[in-house]
Amino acid sequence: MLRKMVREFAEQEVAPFVEKMEQGMFPRELLKKMGSLGLMGIPIPTEYDGSGMDFTSYIIAIHELSKVSAAIGVILSVHTSVGTNPILYFGTEEQKKAFVPKLARGEYLGAFCLTEASAGSDAEALKTKAYKEGTDYIINGSKLFITNGGEADVYIVFATIDEKLKTKGITAFIVTKDTPGLVIGKEEKKMGLNGSRTVQLTFDDMRVPETHRLGKEGEGFTIAMANLDVGRIGIAAQALGIAEAAYEQALQYAKNRHQFGKSIISNQGIAFKLADMLTRIEAAKLLVYRTAQLRTKGVKVGKEASMAKLFATKTAMDVSTEAVQIFGGYGYTKDYPVERYFRDAKVTEIYEGTNEIQRIVISKYL
Numbered sequence: 001m002l003r004k005m006v007r008e009f010a011e012q013e014v015a016p017f018v019e020k021m022e023q024g025m026f027p028r029e030l031l032k033k034m035g036s037l038g039l040m041g042i043p044i045p046t047e048y049d050g051s052g053m054d055f056t057s058y059i060i061a062i063h064e065l066s067k068v069s070a071a072i073g074v075i076l077s078v079h080t081s082v083g084t085n086p087i088l089y090f091g092t093e094e095q096k097k098a099f100v101p102k103l104a105r106g107e108y109l110g111a112f113c114l115t116e117a118s119a120g121s122d123a124e125a126l127k128t129k130a131y132k133e134g135t136d137y138i139i140n141g142s143k144l145f146i147t148n149g150g151e152a153d154v155y156i157v158f159a160t161i162d163e164k165l166k167t168k169g170i171t172a173f174i175v176t177k178d179t180p181g182l183v184i185g186k187e188e189k190k191m192g193l194n195g196s197r198t199v200q201l202t203f204d205d206m207r208v209p210e211t212h213r214l215g216k217e218g219e220g221f222t223i224a225m226a227n228l229d230v231g232r233i234g235i236a237a238q239a240l241g242i243a244e245a246a247y248e249q250a251l252q253y254a255k256n257r258h259q260f261g262k263s264i265i266s267n268q269g270i271a272f273k274l275a276d277m278l279t280r281i282e283a284a285k286l287l288v289y290r291t292a293q294l295r296t297k298g299v300k301v302g303k304e305a306s307m308a309k310l311f312a313t314k315t316a317m318d319v320s321t322e323a324v325q326i327f328g329g330y331g332y333t334k335d336y337p338v339e340r341y342f343r344d345a346k347v348t349e350i351y352e353g354t355n356e357i358q359r360i361v362i363s364k365y366l
């Protein structure tokens with residue numbers, strides 16, 4: 001039922017906005033509608049105004065939305081997995097009550113601020129500093145590539161209280177958008193995902209009350225990694241949606257396009273490409289949904305999430321590349337959506353840990 005509902009919502013409500021989002025429009029209006037349908041808090045318990053559904057349901061929603069708009073997919077994934085969940089899992093009861101219901105209802109949008117100019121894959125090298133002053137922390141530094149940045153109401157910010165302590169100095173904070181000293185910087189012009197915002201942030205003597213520290217001092221790195229484990233399943237589902245959409249377009253085109261007096265799918269050169277694309281999509285689907293079900297059962301899924309992300313995002317890139325190839329010259333134009341899938345797919349192999357980092361995570365379990 002949820003899949004059908006989200007699919008209809010995506011086709012009827014999201015699809016008309018895709019072109020505007022391609023031109024840079026941020027889909028506030030759609031997010032409001034998603035909030036009223038309960039999509040902004042699918043796996044959040046009802047006691048915090050979420051939909052109280054399981055993790056697999058949340059993955060179904062990202063998968064279906066991403067078939068129509070990968071930008072909506074990432075906005076939802078970042079908002080839920082790494083924008084809301086850290087407060088739900090590591091917050092005090094007061095913090096949960098103050099923030100989670102508004103996030104789950106979609107009144108607030110969440111963002112996750114870990115990456116910095118010189119701390120991307122090497123997340124523990126972050127330089128943003130926090131020091132205590134009375135009952136506040138003063139935070140100085142800057143963040144890069146922040147999805148939902150500028151649009152979000154709540155930012156999970158990672159800073160170090162002592163660089164010498166490495167990961168054990170990293171501390172997480174809940175920062176609201178009106179906090180003095182939070183400066184929204186340059187918006188990145190990206191290859192794809194043009195409907196999602198990606199900005200730089202600066203913290204200029206940003207004062208955050210101690211009551212907004214998330215978890216203990218030094219617990220921030222664990223909070224970041226634990227939530228990225230979950231976030232990566234969301235990105236894998238987003239990639240799966242992109243791959244399926246590209247495949248379906250390519251299949252239709254291959255059946256309808258005639259060259260040399262026959263449809264191009266009647267050439268094995270094209271049919272075999274489609275056979276490989278579908279096989280890989282089905283394999284990715286099994287990995288993504290198996291991981292989602294393990295997570296639903298409460299199993300720790302660090303390795304499985306990385307495997308799902310690694311495989312599904314490579315599938316999205318390869319399938320969308322082949323889709324452009326099947327469309328030929330038309331695939332390189334903006335008259336067909338395959339060039340968008342191709343551009344949107346690329347970043348799934350990069351954010352929430354590059355696919356090289358996913359291999360590091362998987363290797364650690366061997």
Ligand code: CAA
Nearest residue numbers: 120121122123124147167222225226229302351352353357
């Ligand atoms: N869950 C809980 N704790 C974890 C953990 C996990 N999955 N992984 C690591 N930790 C803890 C460890 O237990 C360890 O603590 P102890 O010292 O007490 O044992 C500590 O964190 C350090 O762990 P490691 O020594 O394993 O860390 P490492 O430095 O060897 O490896 C890394 C870390 C995997 C490379 C990590 O830096 C990483 O994931 N890098 C990629 C960063 C990333 O994914 N960024 C994404 C940005 S967000 C984003 O992209 C959102 C968006 O816009 C879409």
